[in-house]
Amino acid sequence: xxxxxxxxxxxxxxxxxxxxxxxxxxxxxxxxxxxxxxxxxxxxxxxxxxxxxxxxxxxxxxxxxxxxxxxxxxxxxxxxxxxxxxxxxxxxxxxxxxxxxxxxxxxxxxxxxxxxxxxxxxxxxxxxxxxxxxxxxxxxxxxxxxxxxxxxxxxxxxxxxxxxxxxxxxxxxxxxxxxxxxxxxxxxxxxxxxxxxxxxxxxxxxxxxxxxxxxxxxxxxxxxx
Ligand code: ATP
Numbered sequence: 001x002x003x004x005x006x007x008x009x010x011x012x013x014x015x016x017x018x019x020x021x022x023x024x025x026x027x028x029x030x031x032x033x034x035x036x037x038x039x040x041x042x043x044x045x046x047x048x049x050x051x052x053x054x055x056x057x058x059x060x061x062x063x064x065x066x067x068x069x070x071x072x073x074x075x076x077x078x079x080x081x082x083x084x085x086x087x088x089x090x091x092x093x094x095x096x097x098x099x100x101x102x103x104x105x106x107x108x109x110x111x112x113x114x115x116x117x118x119x120x121x122x123x124x125x126x127x128x129x130x131x132x133x134x135x136x137x138x139x140x141x142x143x144x145x146x147x148x149x150x151x152x153x154x155x156x157x158x159x160x161x162x163x164x165x166x167x168x169x170x171x172x173x174x175x176x177x178x179x180x181x182x183x184x185x186x187x188x189x190x191x192x193x194x195x196x197x198x199x200x201x202x203x204x205x206x207x208x209x210x211x212x213x214x215x216x217x218x219x220x221x222x223x224x225x
Contacts (some may be wrong), residue, residue, distance in 0.1 A: 003065065005030050005144040005176045006051055010060035013046045013200075020046040022200045023060065028144060030066075033170045033177040035187035035194030035208070043200040044180045045073065048148055051178075066143030073148040075133045079122025083113060086121050086132050090139030106135045109173075110165060127158035134165065144176040145169070151183045159183075163190055188212050 006028040013021040020043045028034045038044050049055035050062040052070060069090075077086055084103070091102050107114040113135050116124065121132055130150070137145055147166065151159040167190055169175045181187035188194060188208040196204040196211065204214055 003030060004028065004063075005065050006063070006068065006146075006178060007065075008047070008051065008060070008062045011047070011050055011057050011062055012059040013043070013050055013055060014058045020200050021050070021057075024197070024200070024202055026195055026202070026205075028176050028178050030143065031170075031174045031176055032193065033166075033179065033191040035184075035191035035211075036178060036180045036197055037182070037184045037187050037194055037211075038180075038197035039182065041199075042197045044197060045148065047197070048146055048180060051146060064144070067140055068144045068146055069137035069140040069142035071130075071133045071137045071145065071147040071150070073152060075126075075129045077121040077124075077129055077132060079120065081121055082118050083121055083124070083132050083135075084117040087113070087117075087135050087139055090136035102139045102141060105141075106138050109138060109169065110135050125158075126154050127162065130154060130158075130162055131165070134162070138169075142175070144178065146178045146180070148180045150179060150181060151186055159186065166190060184211075 004027050008024060008026040011021050011024040012019065024047060036044060046055065048070065050057050051064060052068060087103055087106060110131055113131060116128060121129060124132065150162060163186060166177060170177050179187050179191055188211055191208055193207050194211050195202050204211060
């Protein structure tokens with residue numbers, strides 16, 4: 001696939017009289033990894049919901065070409081189901097025989113999941129659960145993966161391991177990624193390009209290097225580094 005897989009333009013989202021997103025524009029090209037950085041309450045979840053079509057914008061549009069799959073904030077597993085059953089739920093819209101092929105493909109990309117497949121999801125560590133959430137999203141054979149807070153609640157070493165998987169999926173398999181993160185250092189390390197969302201508006205955009213050296217991002221998100 002070539003061209004934009006996610007195209008957001010002049011997007012406005014309101015809750016009652018409160019404006020959560022104010023004329024937001026963002027693009028993810030096929031095969032690209034793009035970061036969306038912003039503090040709590042900036043409107044990141046609203047943007048994800050608009051992209052996935054579960055929220056109706058007041059104005060503007062959010063368009064996805066191909067298939068988008070979400071790795072949701074907080075993982076959202078079915079704790080009492082096994083890892084394998086949680087993965088199967090990621091393929092609920094696909095035919096059964098395809099589901100089996102998709103499972104094999106996911107185990108190939110994330111071999112640790114094959115080892116864990118009969119475990120109850122609720123018994124896994126946070127990092128393992130995040131890997132299940134990744135696997136479940138990959139079951140949809142997406143063109144673009146939307147990752148909402150990769151690092152949330154995970155130890156740095158665990159986050160680094162997951163980041164490695166994400167990097168490989170992007171670099172080796174050409175999977176486009178929109179990575180939504182409060183951890184700007186991680187996001188700019190993984191992604192070539194990014195946007196900074198603050199109080200519902202895009203405050204900065206550019207290459208990872210530009211954003212990292214820009215004073216607004218450096219001061220606010222990288223501890224002045
Ligand atoms: P967080 O990282 O804390 O989830 P966020 O960047 O994802 O934050 P959103 O959840 O999109 O931000 O929220 C953006 C703004 O819209 C916030 O001010 C929030 O309080 C408000 N908001 C979100 N959902 C609703 C809702 N259902 N009703 C009213 N206000 C909402």
